[in-house]
Amino acid sequence: MSKEYWQESFSNDSIDFHTQLRELGLTVESLKDKSVLDIGSGGARFAEGVKDEKINTNIISLDPKYGSPENLKKKITAGEDNTMERIKEKRLSAVVGLAESLTFADESFDLVIANCSVPYYQPDKDLKEKSISEMIRVLRQGGEARITMVTKDDEGIIRDVVNKSSDCMLEITDTIVIIKKSKNKK
Numbered sequence: 001m002s003k004e005y006w007q008e009s010f011s012n013d014s015i016d017f018h019t020q021l022r023e024l025g026l027t028v029e030s031l032k033d034k035s036v037l038d039i040g041s042g043g044a045r046f047a048e049g050v051k052d053e054k055i056n057t058n059i060i061s062l063d064p065k066y067g068s069p070e071n072l073k074k075k076i077t078a079g080e081d082n083t084m085e086r087i088k089e090k091r092l093s094a095v096v097g098l099a100e101s102l103t104f105a106d107e108s109f110d111l112v113i114a115n116c117s118v119p120y121y122q123p124d125k126d127l128k129e130k131s132i133s134e135m136i137r138v139l140r141q142g143g144e145a146r147i148t149m150v151t152k153d154d155e156g157i158i159r160d161v162v163n164k165s166s167d168c169m170l171e172i173t174d175t176i177v178i179i180k181k182s183k184n185k186k
Contacts, residue, residue: 017049020115024146025176031057034110037138038062039099039131040117043083047092061087061094062102099131104138112138112145120149125157132161135179136168142183150177 021027031050034057038046041061050057066084087094097103099118112135119128135145150158150172158177162170167185171178 015045015116017046017053020046020049023148023175024113024115025173025178026146028053028055031055031111033057035108035140036060036111036113037102037104037109039112039114039135040121041094042117044087044092044094046113046115047094048086048090051090051092059093061092062097062099063094064096064098066094066096099134100127101130102134102138106137107140107143108138110140110143112143114145114147116149118147119154119157120151128154128157129161132158132179136161136165136181139179139181141167141181141185143181145179147177147179148175 015023032055036050036057036059038044038059038061041047041063042065044061044063047059047061050059066087086092095103099114099122114131114135118131118135122128122131132145135147139145147158155172155177158179159170159172162168162179167182169180169182171180
């Protein structure tokens with residue numbers, strides 16, 4: 001997809017849960033009994049949708065903005081953002097973090113999603129490569145990473161990283177990139 005397409009699109013703070021499922025090529029059923037990492041989760045709307053739908057899924061929302069209390073306090077005071085209040089009220093699991101330096105153990109998640117976040121908003125190739133490598137590292141055998149908002153340039157970067165991994169396959173459509181980690185270590 002072109003940058004223009006995604007710039008005309010929307011941020012993941014405003015996308016409802018079922019729209020996010022469609023964007024990611026997922027179903028409610030495909031999330032059941034999974035451990036999910038939502039990278040660049042913004043307003044944690046995906047985790048909120050999982051909770052509201054009562055899906056038996058362990059989901060962790062990861063975003064760097066959760067770690068800037070000064071900025072969030074200013075936004076909340078101005079009535080612009082109630083993300084942290086909502087996360088607390090709904091008892092969602094949210095952590096401060098960056099995609100290029102995940103603090104989770106190897107093979108921690110069945111599914112990693114990056115919907116309208118990484119690699120699109122990262123400023124350089126090195127960060128994009130590190131982020132994709134980290135997604136692969138934290139995926140369990142048989143797991144998938146699903147990434148939306150990917151430009152043609154980013155597709156090439158993702159392809160290069162996946163090609164360096166002996167146990168991953170890549171599927172690219174018009175709207176989503178899927179990295180599949182094999183069920184057996186090679």
